[in-house]
Amino acid sequence: MHVADGVLSGPVWGAGFAAAAALAAVTLRKVDMEDIPKISVVTSVFFVASLIHFPVGPSSLHLILNGLVGVVLGIRAFPAILLGIVLQAILFGHGGVSVIGVNTVMMGVGALCAYWVWLQRKRFNFPKRDVAFGAIAGAVAIIVSGFILAMALYTTGEALWAMAGMVFIYHIPLMLIEGAVAGACVGFLLRVKPEVLSDTQPRLRSEPTHE
Amino acid sequence: MAIDIDRYAHIESTLKRWDVRFKIASLGVFILAVALLDTLPMAFAALGAAIVALRAAKLPREFVRNGVQFVMVFLVPFLLILPFSYPGESPHRFLGMEFAYEGLRLGLLIVVKALAIVLTSYAIFGTSRFDVSMIALQRLKCPTVFVQMLLFTYRYIFVFLAELRRMEVAMKARGFVAKGNMRTLKVFGDFIGTLLVRSFERTERIYKAMLSKGYQGEFHTLVEFHSQPRDYQKTALAIGTAVVLLALDNAGWFHRAELGWM
Numbered sequence: 001m002h003v004a005d006g007v008l009s010g011p012v013w014g015a016g017f018a019a020a021a022a023l024a025a026v027t028l029r030k031v032d033m034e035d036i037p038k039i040s041v042v043t044s045v046f047f048v049a050s051l052i053h054f055p056v057g058p059s060s061l062h063l064i065l066n067g068l069v070g071v072v073l074g075i076r077a078f079p080a081i082l083l084g085i086v087l088q089a090i091l092f093g094h095g096g097v098s099v100i101g102v103n104t105v106m107m108g109v110g111a112l113c114a115y116w117v118w119l120q121r122k123r124f125n126f127p128k129r130d131v132a133f134g135a136i137a138g139a140v141a142i143i144v145s146g147f148i149l150a151m152a153l154y155t156t157g158e159a160l161w162a163m164a165g166m167v168f169i170y171h172i173p174l175m176l177i178e179g180a181v182a183g184a185c186v187g188f189l190l191r192v193k194p195e196v197l198s199d200t201q202p203r204l205r206s207e208p209t210h211e
Numbered sequence: 212m213a214i215d216i217d218r219y220a221h222i223e224s225t226l227k228r229w230d231v232r233f234k235i236a237s238l239g240v241f242i243l244a245v246a247l248l249d250t251l252p253m254a255f256a257a258l259g260a261a262i263v264a265l266r267a268a269k270l271p272r273e274f275v276r277n278g279v280q281f282v283m284v285f286l287v288p289f290l291l292i293l294p295f296s297y298p299g300e301s302p303h304r305f306l307g308m309e310f311a312y313e314g315l316r317l318g319l320l321i322v323v324k325a326l327a328i329v330l331t332s333y334a335i336f337g338t339s340r341f342d343v344s345m346i347a348l349q350r351l352k353c354p355t356v357f358v359q360m361l362l363f364t365y366r367y368i369f370v371f372l373a374e375l376r377r378m379e380v381a382m383k384a385r386g387f388v389a390k391g392n393m394r395t396l397k398v399f400g401d402f403i404g405t406l407l408v409r410s411f412e413r414t415e416r417i418y419k420a421m422l423s424k425g426y427q428g429e430f431h432t433l434v435e436f437h438s439q440p441r442d443y444q445k446t447a448l449a450i451g452t453a454v455v456l457l458a459l460d461n462a463g464w465f466h467r468a469e470l471g472w473m
Binding site: 004005006007008010013024028031033034036037038039040041042043044045047048049051052053054055056063065068072079082083084086087089090091092093094095097098099158159161162163166177180181182183184185186187188189192193195196 | 214215216239242243245246247275277278281282285286289292293296297298313314317320321322323324325326327328329332333336337341344354356357359360361363364365366367368370371372374375389390391393395396397398399400401402403404405406407408410411413414417418421426427428
């Protein structure tokens with residue numbers, strides 16, 4: 001799910017670069033030296049994980065996982081997504097240099113929305129609450145990204161309106177798949193190492209009891 | 212899936228000898244100029260220029276073709292859908308549906324521009340080592356923190372790719388087959404969680420090891436850049452081409468492929 005080169009009009013991809021630069025400047029201000037290896041290593045995990053393909057009927061689609069990036073890295077998800085998009089545009093040889101801005105805003109804002117959803121979980125209290133909010137965060141990230149992508153196509157010109165609608169509809173099944181994976185992953189991390197998730201306290205280890 | 216764009220960066224060529232800073236800056240300008248084009252003749256001219264640049268890069272055809280094929284998967288839908296979805300009445304019909312030549316022209320414009328940009332990025336990043344390209348970005352005033360993170364992420368992508376392959380083998384050995392069902396999604400979730408936990412434990416060790424070697428927020432590199440008169444000539448040629456393409460595009464001599472907002 002990304003826009004290829006050559007599709008969007010100048011003002012749209014220009015605005016994408018401007019918005020991505022502004023958001024990156026704001027979110028990078030909170031990064032100190034200790035965060036550099038942490039953000040990078042987590043980014044590379046997500047970069048690799050997004051190469052996993054999920055079979056759907058005769059074809060397959062690859063995971064995007066921007067919601068999970070938000071849940072794990074919090075605000076620092078935005079620079080992480082920018083890193084991923086830049087590396088994708090350079091390393092794969094599939095192009096995308098002129099749309100780095102638009103693609104970063106699309107995925108990055110989705111990740112930030114997921115983080116916001118994740119923060120809201122504390123207002124509620126029911127069993128499996130965190131898993132449910134992880135799943136919702138994963139789904140919200142995808143639908144927000146799909147909406148931004150559709151808006152980028154829509155504002156480029158009337159000729160792309162039909163395309164924009166199709167692209168948005170395509171994101172609905174994607175949203176369900178990503179939500180399920182994000183929920184499962186959050187559940188796993190809560191059991192194994194909750195401090196990987198943002199906005200969590202390290203679990204207190206119970207003292208070994210000798211009876 | 213190839214993630215080593217610099218696999219053939221050792222091949223001697225005109226583009227490889229170009230100072231990397233100049234190469235990135237001037238071909239970057241060229242790419243942005245191509246993204247602004249609105250007329251088909253100029254888009255084809257840009258594609259021609261990109262092919263000339265790629266010839267000068269001497270990259271193996273097979274290598275470039277793989278990437279281009281993948282891009283076409285994204286672009287062919289535009290060619291197929293736009294002629295039929297183009298707004299407004301059209302007198303032409305094809306297979307019982309309204310067929311607009313304007314839509315076809317627009318689809319073609321999108322495909323040609325995208326191809327020109329993809330080929331140009333091969334010419335930029337296929338002809339020098341990835342780390343050298345990144346250091347060049349830093350010299351071009353890209354924020355140091357960001358370049359540091361790019362280099363780091365790049366380095367660890369290969370580590371985790373190997374980890375991913377190993378875990379895949381372990382899953383296969385236990386009979387796991389990815390199917391389109393809920394169970395597979397849950398397994399993927401646990402799988403990604405495992406990768407994350409391992410990576411987190413690793414980052415702590417990496418950071419301590421770096422501190423103990425005196426890390427203070429910057430990698431030191433042995434890469435140095437030297438510009439020569441030839442570098443300026445190549446830069447002038449690339450930027451000149453970009454300016455001429457944009458000027459002719461805006462001169463109004465060619466019919467624009469309408470996007471509906473002009």
